[in-house]
Amino acid sequence: MIREFAIVWANSGQLLNGLLNTAGLAVLGMILSVLLGSLLAVLLMARSRPVSLSAQAFVDLFRCVPFLLLAYLVYFGLPSLGLNFDNWTSGLVAIVFYNTAYMAEILRGVWRGLPRDGIEAATAFGFQGWRLFLRIILPQVFLIAAPMMGNQMIQIIKDTAFLSIIAVPELTHVASGIQSQYYVPFAAFLAAVLLYWMICSLVEAGVFAVERLARERR
Amino acid sequence: MPDTSMPPAVAPPVLEIRGLTKSFGTNIVLDGVSMQVGKGQTVCLLGPSGSGKSTLLRCVNWLEPPDQGRILLSGKLMGFRDGGVVPMNGMELARARSRIGMVFQHFNLWPHLTVLQNLIEAPIHVQGRQRDEVIGEAEVLLDRVGLADKKNAFPAHLSGGQKQRVGIARALAMRPELLLFDEPTSALDPELVGEVVAVMKILAEEGSTMLVVTHEMGFAREAADEVVLLDLGRVVEIARPTEFFTKPKTERARQFLQRYVHA
Ligand SMILES: Nc1ncnc2c1ncn2[C@@H]1O[C@H](COP(=O)(O)OP(=O)(O)O)[C@@H](O)[C@H]1O
Ligand SMILES: [Mg+2]
Numbered sequence: 001m002i003r004e005f006a007i008v009w010a011n012s013g014q015l016l017n018g019l020l021n022t023a024g025l026a027v028l029g030m031i032l033s034v035l036l037g038s039l040l041a042v043l044l045m046a047r048s049r050p051v052s053l054s055a056q057a058f059v060d061l062f063r064c065v066p067f068l069l070l071a072y073l074v075y076f077g078l079p080s081l082g083l084n085f086d087n088w089t090s091g092l093v094a095i096v097f098y099n100t101a102y103m104a105e106i107l108r109g110v111w112r113g114l115p116r117d118g119i120e121a122a123t124a125f126g127f128q129g130w131r132l133f134l135r136i137i138l139p140q141v142f143l144i145a146a147p148m149m150g151n152q153m154i155q156i157i158k159d160t161a162f163l164s165i166i167a168v169p170e171l172t173h174v175a176s177g178i179q180s181q182y183y184v185p186f187a188a189f190l191a192a193v194l195l196y197w198m199i200c201s202l203v204e205a206g207v208f209a210v211e212r213l214a215r216e217r218r
Numbered sequence: 219m220p221d222t223s224m225p226p227a228v229a230p231p232v233l234e235i236r237g238l239t240k241s242f243g244t245n246i247v248l249d250g251v252s253m254q255v256g257k258g259q260t261v262c263l264l265g266p267s268g269s270g271k272s273t274l275l276r277c278v279n280w281l282e283p284p285d286q287g288r289i290l291l292s293g294k295l296m297g298f299r300d301g302g303v304v305p306m307n308g309m310e311l312a313r314a315r316s317r318i319g320m321v322f323q324h325f326n327l328w329p330h331l332t333v334l335q336n337l338i339e340a341p342i343h344v345q346g347r348q349r350d351e352v353i354g355e356a357e358v359l360l361d362r363v364g365l366a367d368k369k370n371a372f373p374a375h376l377s378g379g380q381k382q383r384v385g386i387a388r389a390l391a392m393r394p395e396l397l398l399f400d401e402p403t404s405a406l407d408p409e410l411v412g413e414v415v416a417v418m419k420i421l422a423e424e425g426s427t428m429l430v431v432t433h434e435m436g437f438a439r440e441a442a443d444e445v446v447l448l449d450l451g452r453v454v455e456i457a458r459p460t461e462f463f464t465k466p467k468t469e470r471a472r473q474f475l476q477r478y479v480h481a
Contacts, residue, residue, distance in 0.1 A: 121326035124279055125392065126316030126344035128308045135343055139330045217329050217372045 004187035011178050018174030019195050021088070025170060026157045026199070029095035033156075034149070036096065037103025038138060044108045055104070062101035068162050070094045075166040091163035091170075095156060102152055110145045111137060143214040150207030154200050171195055230293035231256045232396050232427045233278065238287035240273055240451075247273045249451040251287070255396065258425040262438040262459070265448035266474065271431040274448065275398045278429070279315045280306075291317060292395060316344045319389030323401040325381040327373040333360065333384050334369040337391040345392065352391070359387040363417050379410030386417055390426075397421070399430040435479050439463050447471050 008015070043055035062070070074097075075090040085093060114137065122136040142149075161172035175192035179185045231254040240248040247270045255261045265271050276282040278289055280297045283305075289296035296314055297306055306314065327336050337356035341347045360366050363383040373381055382402055389397055402418065403411045415437050422428060422441040432438060438445055438459055445462045447455040447470070454470045455462065463479070466472050 117322070117324055117326040118328050120281065121320070121322060122328070122340075124281055124315060124318070124320040125340040125388075126312040127340065128312040131343060135339065136328060140328075143330055216374075218374050 001187075004184040005191075007182045007184050008178060008187045008191050014174050014178065015171070015191060015195065018169060018171035018192075019199070021169050021174075022157065022160050022171040022196075023199055025088070025092055025095060025160045025163070025168070026153065029092055029099060029156050029160075030153050032092075032096045033099035033103045033152075036100040037107055040100055040104035041107040041111060041141075042133065044104055045111060059101045059105055062098055063105070065098070067094070067098055067159050068165065070098055071162055071166055087163075087166050087168045090166060091160070091168040094163070095159065098159070099152060099156055102155075103149070106145055106148045106152065107141055110141045110148075114140055114144075143210070143217060146210035146214060147207055150203055150210075153203050153207075157196065157199055157203070229257060230290065232259075232292055233429060234288075234290040234293075235274075235278070236288040236290070238274070238277055238289070239285045240270075240277055240282060241285055247451050248277065248284070251448070251451070251453055253446050253453060253456060255427055255429050256443075257427055259443045260422040260426075260428045260430065260441050261444045261446060262442040263429060263431045263446050263448060264433075264438065264474065264478075265454075266477070269448045270451040271448055272400050275320070275400050275429065275431060278396075278398060279318045279320060280311055312344065316340065316392060317395050319392045319394030319397045321382070321385045321389050321397065321399045321402050323404050325373070325378075325385045325405075327381055327384060327388070329373055332370050332372055333365065333376070336373065336384060337388050340388075341391050341393075356387070356391050359390050360384075362420075363387045364413075377410060378406045379413045382406065382414045383417055386414070386421075390421075395427065397426055397428045399428065399432065401431050401433065403432065403434055433478060435463070447474060449474070 040055055040059070043051055044059070046052045046055070071091065071094040074085070074094045075087065078085065078090075118136060118140065119132070122132055127136055160168075160170050163170055164173040164176060167173065171192050175188045179188035182188075233255040235251055235253050238248050238251040239246070251270075251274060253261070263271050263274065273282055277284045278296070280289075283297060288302075291314070295302050297311070298304060299306060299310065328339065331339060334353070334356055337359060338349070338352045341352040341356075342349055357366065357369065360369055363386060365380060365383055365387070368376065368380065368384075373384065376384065385402070399418070403414050406414065411434065415434055418428075418430070418437065419441050430437070430442070440459075442459045445455075445457055445459050446453055447462070447468075449470055455466060455468050457467065462471065463475065466475060
């Protein structure tokens, strides 16, 4: 047993690399899905029926596709359309598409429940369009949505493990590589589990901080 | 000696409403309302619940576009471009709205911003004024409404009376030509009404131009230059408060006073 962990320790550089890839994919994926999800939420809330229905169709589509299938589609399928991404970028694209849909749905739900009062006051004071959205609506939505967005972030972190099957060198892929090379499954996978747990704890600390900001304002 | 035979050049009233109509479906809420508010005047808009008072205020800044009639702000048509035919687009409406300050029954403060941030938000991001100058002015305003020590608090931590004083200061921070108040004390506990009314009286005395929907008859009697009674979407009576409260001209006004003053 000690020997197993010693082997894993000897390969800790690789694991760290995997960890960085996982964290990088998750953070970048999160940032992009929040940005795109916010835009998509605007479309979902659009007064124009054709616009909101198309946005809804997009959301429903991506919420129904298994993430694994989406990753396959992006990596193996898109080259048929002449779109060639490397493994890492394919993984990121899949993460972003998939989570943009979820993020938009979360933000739209909170937005709908926002009290009309403040928005009406903002309109009366001359806010409209993007300025109204960015300065008055979105900050309130983010404060309320923070816990749900945090959960989604954890979901993203876990979903990155699926990218192992398109050979993205993320944490699960690296752990799997170490175990098959040295046959140390327990130590290799346990190390990965602990590292996942570590980043999730960081996310939870972040959510907790935002929740405190939200509580001060309630 | 100035020549008194010629009438002085009269500045247009800050707010002039002409023949305003507004319906929701078949419900005619405003039915040909005409009235005005002169510079420095305080006009109190009275009327039973459902008579269309809030709708009237919301038509003034186009939160509800009227069906017919004209709104003129210092002689300038609201809601339409010069010429009066082409409706304003969103940007133009926003710019026009930013000349009017509004105070709401339920305060409608922005919960994600501190008190000071509530005051400076629109002057900076709508009116595009200098941040330092706006902050300086906002601090003076907060001092005047007695909330200098609350500038970094969030609205959620204030009492109703404090929230409404922030609401008033927020409206003043826009340097508005006209202030609209929609029942500013109706959502307050009775013991908190006084502190808000006191601030409004000072504003009236200092010559702010205000259109105030209220059930505070004491305020109307003491601070208003004119009282307008609205009923079923029509102006029933326009009078100076001394006359309105002692010898109303119409039967409807007498009934209203019976109910709201002598109750
Ligand atoms: N957005 C709206 N849609 C439909 N009816 C409305 C709307 N706003 C106001 N009304 C109706 O207009 C009438 C007058 O309302 P309001 O202006 O709020 O009166 P007041 O402020 O004098 O109590 C009421 O019958 C109300 O139901
Ligand atoms: Mg009302």
